Amino acid sequence: MIERRKGTHARPTAAAASGRWPVLARWWAANRRRLRLRRPAYPRPGRSGFRRWVPSWRQTLGLTGSFLGVLTGLLVIMYARTEIPADLNAFATQQDNVYYWADGTEMARTGDINRQDTPLDKVPEHVRWAALAAENETFYSDSGVSPSGMIRAVSKMVTGGSKQGGSTITQQYVKNAYLNQDQTFTRKLSEMFIAIKLDNKMSKDEILERYLNTSWYGRGTYGIQRAAHAYYGKDAAQLNASEGAFLASLLKGAALYDPAVGPESRERAVERWSWVLDRMVAIGKLSQQERDGYTRFPEPQAPPKPAGLTGQNGYLVETARAYVGAHTKISEKDFALGGYQVHTTFEKPRMQALTKAVGDVRAKLDPDRREADRNVRIGAASVTTDGRIVAMYGGPDYLKQGFNDANSSVVPAGSAFTPFVYAAALRDGVELERGKPRTPVTPATVYDGNNKITLRTPEGPYWDRAGKIAKAENDGGKSWGKIPLKSAVAQSVNSAIMQLGMDVGLEHVGKVGVQTGLLESSLGEKLPSFALGTATPSAIRMADAYATFAGRGKHSEPYSVARLTRNAAGVPVEKPAAEQVLPAAVAGAVDDALRDAVRRGSATPAKAAGPGAAGKTGTAQDNKSAWFVGYSGKLSTAVSLARIDPKSQELQPLDGIGGMPKGAVGSPYPIDIWTRYMTAR
Numbered sequence: 056m057i058e059r060r061k062g063t064h065a066r067p068t069a070a071a072a073s074g075r076w077p078v079l080a081r082w083w084a085a086n087r088r089r090l091r092l093r094r095p096a097y098p099r100p101g102r103s104g105f106r107r108w109v110p111s112w113r114q115t116l117g118l119t120g121s122f123l124g125v126l127t128g129l130l131v132i133m134y135a136r137t138e139i140p141a142d143l144n145a146f147a148t149q150q151d152n153v154y155y156w157a158d159g160t161e162m163a164r165t166g167d168i169n170r171q172d173t174p175l176d177k178v179p180e181h182v183r184w185a186a187l188a189a190e191n192e193t194f195y196s197d198s199g200v201s202p203s204g205m206i207r208a209v210s211k212m213v214t215g216g217s218k219q220g221g222s223t224i225t226q227q228y229v230k231n232a233y234l235n236q237d238q239t240f241t242r243k244l245s246e247m248f249i250a251i252k253l254d255n256k257m258s259k260d261e262i263l264e265r266y267l268n269t270s271w272y273g274r275g276t277y278g279i280q281r282a283a284h285a286y287y288g289k290d291a292a293q294l295n296a297s298e299g300a301f302l303a304s305l306l307k308g309a310a311l312y313d314p315a316v317g318p319e320s321r322e323r324a325v326e327r328w329s330w331v332l333d334r335m336v337a338i339g340k341l342s343q344q345e346r347d348g349y350t351r352f353p354e355p356q357a358p359p360k361p362a363g364l365t366g367q368n369g370y371l372v373e374t375a376r377a378y379v380g381a382h383t384k385i386s387e388k389d390f391a392l393g394g395y396q397v398h399t400t401f402e403k404p405r406m407q408a409l410t411k412a413v414g415d416v417r418a419k420l421d422p423d424r425r426e427a428d429r430n431v432r433i434g435a436a437s438v439t440t441d442g443r444i445v446a447m448y449g450g451p452d453y454l455k456q457g458f459n460d461a462n463s464s465v466v467p468a469g470s471a472f473t474p475f476v477y478a479a480a481l482r483d484g485v486e487l488e489r490g491k492p493r494t495p496v497t498p499a500t501v502y503d504g505n506n507k508i509t510l511r512t513p514e515g516p517y518w519d520r521a522g523k524i525a526k527a528e529n530d531g532g533k534s535w536g537k538i539p540l541k542s543a544v545a546q547s548v549n550s551a552i553m554q555l556g557m558d559v560g561l562e563h564v565g566k567v568g569v570q571t572g573l574l575e576s577s578l579g580e581k582l583p584s585f586a587l588g589t590a591t592p593s594a595i596r597m598a599d600a601y602a603t604f605a606g607r608g609k610h611s612e613p614y615s616v617a618r619l620t621r622n623a624a625g626v627p628v629e630k631p632a633a634e635q636v637l638p639a640a641v642a643g644a645v646d647d648a649l650r651d652a653v654r655r656g657s658a659t660p661a662k663a664a665g666p667g668a669a670g671k672t673g674t675a676q677d678n679k680s681a682w683f684v685g686y687s688g689k690l691s692t693a694v695s696l697a698r699i700d701p702k703s704q705e706l707q708p709l710d711g712i713g714g715m716p717k718g719a720v721g722s723p724y725p726i727d728i729w730t731r732y733m734t735a736r
Contacts (some may be wrong), residue, residue, distance in 0.1 A: 150393030170277035172622040175264035182299030188334035189303040191224040199225040199254030228266040273309025286355035297349040300331040369453020382629040405446035408735035427711035434460030436595040437692040442611030471673025471682040472588030479567040485558035502551035504535030527553040544648040545656035556586025570636040572600035594693040602691035608637035664733040674721035679706040681722035694725040
């Protein structure tokens with residue numbers, strides 16, 4: 056018989072169970088205690104209406120515990136599976152490379168990211184604490200995350216409220232360096248987990264350093280170092296607490312607090328700046344006395360104009376970059392990542408003077424009216440006797456003409472090459488008979504300076520490739536008669552110089568050219584005309600080679616980078632050492648001839664540069680180039696001029712350039728540019 060109780064399952068009585076269902080009885084005896092603890096899922100007895108469906112406090116506690124257990128488990132799994140990314144964001148690693156003038160002022164920046172890392176110990180402590188007071192004053196004691204801030208940020212996202220940061224400096228660095236700027240729940244969780252792991256892996260100082268170097272400060276800048284320059288024109292190491300407080304204000308939103316944006320932004324900036332200083336006092340990182348000294352808002356400078364590659368800057372940057380590539384162990388890929396400070400040898404006042412000198416002379420050309428004035432290319436370079444390239448003119452504008460005419464090896468040197476022939480003869484002597492000792496020559500040695508003399512070798516007349524006896528012609532067909540070698544150089548007597556080249560040996564001439572600074576690749580074929588400048592050295596190399604004569608035979612390779620650093624640490628860069636390549640007496644004799652050329656020879660317009668000026672004009676035999684190379688004191692400068700067809704890239708004659716009369720050869724413009732430049736004040 057089965058007994059029923061109201062509100063319970065029917066269950067057998069003990070008697071019935073023992074008589075009729077022995078198996079059931081045994082089961083009941085074993086499980087009745089467990090069954091009594093279980094309650095039906097359907098409405099509880101004694102309750103009515105909605106209350107019948109409300110779970111008991113035990114059930115509520117169980118459900119809550121289960122939810123928290125599952126959530127904790129999921130968070131533990133996510134934390135375990137979250138790794139600190141191996142690679143930083145591109146903008147967190149890439150920086151710009153900064154090029155400086157010789158005086159230390161900024162010349163140009165290259166790269167897409169305007170950022171320069173700086174070590175934390177180069178950032179003053181009060182500047183660091185300004186950022187901490189503004190963003191995360193408990194940075195040195197927290198675990199890398201702010202639970203209250205995270206809860207506030209997540210709740211705002213869930214409820215659709217305004218976006219809240221709620222992030223510590225560690226979390227902000229993680230967002231800057233590893234993640235993105237999206238305000239999503241999953242991104243916030245990743246940020247939190249990475250921040251905790253990063254806080255366990257890195258020191259607080261290391262995290263703060265990275266944060267300050269990757270934060271956005273507005274005006275196109277990332278990092279405290281570039282921000283210091285953008286707003287105050289100085290290094291971060293030179294900032295005071297007041298300036299640091301303003302820069303810390305920008306971390307909240309650079310566009311909102313830059314005074315240059317407008318009056319409202321300035322008002323916000325002043326308010327935020329004052330608040331940051333007060334917070335520094337409140338946390339004990341700035342004394343009240345110091346705070347009272349900062350009553351005036353540190354007005355930042357106007358936004359600087361971008362220092363780009365326009366005008367001559369592009370040619371300078373290109374030259375310095377090439378030097379870094381050739382004289383350091385830095386790969387192209389590593390240099391492209393940026394962070395380098397390239398301190399060049401270029402002197403801004405000299406660059407301005409040279410650019411103006413070329414511009415003033417260029418103004419004399421009229422390409423719209425004279426065809427001969429079209430396609431004119433001018434290259435110029437100024438090199439000191441110790442090899443420093445201090446000025447250079449590469450073309451009208453780097454962004455319009457990328458080809459650097461100062462480093463071009465297409466313009467024949469013409470008679471500006473004759474000092475190398477003279478130096479080789481003075482040093483090595485001449486070979487008048489095969490198998491006999493070489494005969495020494497002196498500046499007073501006399502040569503035939505008449506027009507159309509027959510060129511001779513020790514074996515007899517020299518036959519050219521056309522099967523004719525070669526003749527040497529002077530400019531204008533003038534005959535000079537018997538002339539001392541010093542005068543032949545000063546007066547550009549072609550016939551005497553060509554025969555001297557044959558006598559000394561063209562290989563000897565080429566060797567002297569290379570030893571004094573010319574590149575072997577620019578010399579070309581060594582035929583008799585080689586002595587009159589068929590070689591095509593660049594203006595940089597010609598200026599450097601003449602500097603050897605000014606330096607009494609000591610030569611230093613030209614260089615454009617004085618030193619190199621990366622994030623304030625020095626980077627090894629090779630610098631040339633001076634070498635005695637010519638006897639001092641030989642260099643002195645060449646110097647005498649070049650001074651004579653200015654005093655009473657072919658370069659008299661250069662006398663305006665002073666009594667110490669020395670130099671040589673140069674005109675190619677086919678009138679396709681004009682040069683002037685000279686020096687005064689320790690500064691050597693070369694100026695080349697040519698006309699180059701833009702389509703064929705072939706040289707065109709200079710006939711009629713600048714309105715010169717028919718039959719005139721060369722051009723007065725190179726010596727005009729040189730003189731204007733060397734006399735600039």
